[in-house]
Amino acid sequence: METIFEQQAAIERQYARIQRRLAKTQLLDQSNKMRTLGVIGVGLFLIIIGLAVLPVLGFIFILLTALAFYLLSRFQPKVNQSMLRYQVWLRLLDEQKARLNLDWDAMPAVPPRDEQEEVDHPFEIDLDISGERSLHRLLNTGVSLEGMLRLRDWLLELEPDHEMLSERQSLVRELIPMTRFRHKLQLYSLFATRFTSDPVDGDRLLDWLDTQSESKQKLSSLLIALALSALLYLTVILFVFVHTSPLFCVVALLCSLIWYLRTKKEQGNLAEDTYQQRVAFGQLQQIFGYLENYPYARNSPLWHLCEPFFEHAEHRPSRLLARLERITGRATLARSPEGWMALNALFPLGAILAYQLDQCKALIAQYLPIWLDVWYELEATCSLANFAEMNPDYTFPELVPDRQTGSAPVFQAEQLGHPLIKKSKKVSNDFQLDAQGEILLITGSNMSGKSTFLRTIGVNLCLAYAGSVVSASLLRTSIFELYACIRVTDSLADGYSYFYAEVRRLKGLLERLESGTRYPIFFLIDEIFKGTNNYERLIGSEAYIRTLVEKKCVGAISTHDLELVQLTELFPFIKNYHFKENITDDQMNFEYLLRTGPSPTRNALRIMQMAGLPVKWDAPQPQP
Known part of the structure; x- marks a missing residue:
């Protein structure tokens, strides 16, 4: 049984290892940037010399310089991601040290108590269950807002269910020795929120799906837009090859533009609707991808809990969220209103994306609540398992x-x-x-x-x-x-x-x-x-x-x-x-x-x- 000093020593050793890896990655980052500058400098010099001596040689140097720059630029994001992961891992270890030492100032914050709960709950304040220096804050390792609140709800339960508690104890027992699984899940979750101090709010995504659950983009409007677009390109082809009047092209373009302006409301505000949700779903994609691909012990409590992530091959999180990522990525073009209007006059991209987005959201709305619920449950349970691992002298009741x-x-x-x-x-x-x-x-x-x-x-x-x-x-x-x-x-x-x-x-x-x-x-x-x-x-x-x-x-x-x-x-x-x-x-x-x-x-x-x-x-x- 490890003492608190042995646990602290183990964390310090791991902390030192991560710091060494981070230092090596930072050196690699600096050297890669220097190589990039070197490639640009040498490439420009060779291009100038080549063009002066032989134009073909100059063009060859241009291609070689572009290729070298492309390869280095593809490598750089991986280096940046590694540095961020190591920094997040150090943050995770700092938080673990704070829990061991009851260092409240260094522990991650938890959602504040609701004023009404402070008045009405029969023991929340009396027993320091929630708040700044509370049991909830000591136990919590969750990153999602709902995962934190679920753990607090468990601690504030007024009428516990014996059968449910037995199942939860079994899951906690399984997770205690799975330190690597718990830490990597927390690492992916913290990495997903690296650019914000706020927890992941899954309910906000559900609200977004609920408010737009009914398809706004009508199929008939999309078909008419496609027909007008086809007519426009037909008139252009006839003008180029048959020398018809350009007036037909202008009329077709105006018809396409008028139809876009008339049906624009059906598309909604694609730029605003998709930009923030793209970031939020991108956060979940990394977390759900880890849970989807983890090799669980078959028929274990953890396997049964996480089964929704992998039981439907065609509707796994990786596939549905990647599809949503592609659609929302293209929809960011709508952030430029003038350019977006001109583009849709030439081709009904907005109608196509809006229709695809409606179909994708309808499908995700069926599964996302289940995935989120499993994630919240897992985060709260991992908090209990981490608490048990930190205190090997404690016992299950x-x-x-x-x-x-x-x-x-x-x-x-x-x-x-x-x-x-x-x-x-x-x-x-x-x-x-x-x-x-x-x-x-x-x-x-x-x-x-x-x-x-x-x-x-x-x-x-x-x-x-x-x-x-x-x-x-x-x-x-x-x-x-x-x-x-x-x-x-x-x-x-x-x-x-x-x-x-x-x-x-x-x-x-x-x-x-x-x-x-x-x-x-x-x-x-x-x-x-x-x-x-x-x-x-x-x-x-x-x-x-x-x-x-x-x-x-x-x-x-x-x-x-x-x-x-x-x-x-x-x-x-x-x-x-x-x-x-x-x-x-x-x-x-x-x-x-x-x-x-x-x-x-x-x-x-x-x-x-x-x-x-x-x-x-x-x-x-x-x-x-």
């Missing part, structure tokens, strides 16, 4: 179907840690829940680790329900519906105070329980009712916890109210746990280890004193 547990939910974790904490600082814990209605009541001093522990449970459940590995040596769990009340904020826009926002969130949990859920709810509540005074907080907290005991749920609640620990005497389903600190040489040292029983210590006044606030009190001796 065992997801227990309801039929194997009866009515009792299961949650058993060993060495459970938080994946967003550096491994050098991470502290892991063991704990389990055995019965419906069971509640962990967690007490402890300030900064002792209560909130982090709640997030640790939630984040690992999100990973498990996305099909990923988890930060644990063992995790055996039923499928729950997650609900968190950890990071609650007030709202100036809506006029909510912090306390009222917390009340609304806690009320939402009860309403969700009353409405009936497919799975038991796993709730995580941090410092319940901390926005009000001690007296009312204690009364409200006790009443709320009593209500939860009777519901279809399990969960953990952290609190500073040590009076609540007495609830374990009334309800056997409530269990006391705590975190503690040790004081050595007048300094607090936190263990971050979960212990049974209520907290024996408090430290708020000591923290105030250590911060320099004017607090004096007789500090009790720490209990052993």
Whole structure:
């Protein structure tokens, strides 16, 4: 099992190899440019001498110079492409190093949260699932916008499906050792977006196809345009060979021009419609071509997922997108309106291209949504596989179907840690829940680790329900519906105070329980009712916890109210746990280890004193 230092060393070695290859390619690029200049200089000299001595010799030198220049110019794009690939590969390795070191500034950005989602989702903000320093950003290796969003949707799933998760786990397991496949797919994707900082937006292409799905260029209009063009060339031939009046040529040309102007709307705006889409489809062509030609293991999960790329020989992405590339390439001539009008008066190229484009788009519209969906699924799954490869000490969770547990939910974790904490600082814990209605009541001093522990449970459940590995040596769990009340904020826009926002969130949990859920709810509540005074907080907290005991749920609640620990005497389903600190040489040292029983210590006044606030009190001796 590789340590993080061994992984970093391996990346550094690969980084050095790519840098050496890039340096060699850059030297080759410079030498090729010098050769080109040399060919031009020597060629011009020989051409001048040859023409002065013998004209035929001069023309021979012209042909030889042109041939040498052509060969060198054909070689140069390959050199440029190699340099760009190496640069993209270095970028990929930089991003991988950033993920290993939790260097948030160097990680690629992810789409920002939607404001409505921030308000409504029951755990997205509380567990740092999305955002700047989030689980989503750590996991994501996708390049397409929809692939990134699909990964986020998996992490935010409210009602996971056991069968789907089993299939996803199988695919992730297959992809973990396929490092070369994953990196090359990411390399092709990054290379496709090398000229832009924006992700590939496949849905924009689907929208373009949907808005133009009905053929605008009528076949009858095209046939008439071809007939008028044939008539024009016939009059020209008759004028040249039979010496008919040139007036016939002029009339035929005017008829062709008038018909073009009359039916121009049927062609649409070819220049605008095709230019941007040509770039976007060109990006997909490289990615889909790689997925189409990869030698998959037959009947493997990956083979079944990528089957749409190669199951129809006549309608493979390489053929359809290459055909579209040819059509859109010719349509770029329409960017010059005057020249385009003159050309179409002589020959109905616009009508032909518009008709071909309509036919090609109709065919691509049948397959592109399938290809894009597979690509998005593969990008999100590769993100999970990359996360598993970076963390070989993590394990796949065992997801227990309801039929194997009866009515009792299961949650058993060993060495459970938080994946967003550096491994050098991470502290892991063991704990389990055995019965419906069971509640962990967690007490402890300030900064002792209560909130982090709640997030640790939630984040690992999100990973498990996305099909990923988890930060644990063992995790055996039923499928729950997650609900968190950890990071609650007030709202100036809506006029909510912090306390009222917390009340609304806690009320939402009860309403969700009353409405009936497919799975038991796993709730995580941090410092319940901390926005009000001690007296009312204690009364409200006790009443709320009593209500939860009777519901279809399990969960953990952290609190500073040590009076609540007495609830374990009334309800056997409530269990006391705590975190503690040790004081050595007048300094607090936190263990971050979960212990049974209520907290024996408090430290708020000591923290105030250590911060320099004017607090004096007789500090009790720490209990052993």
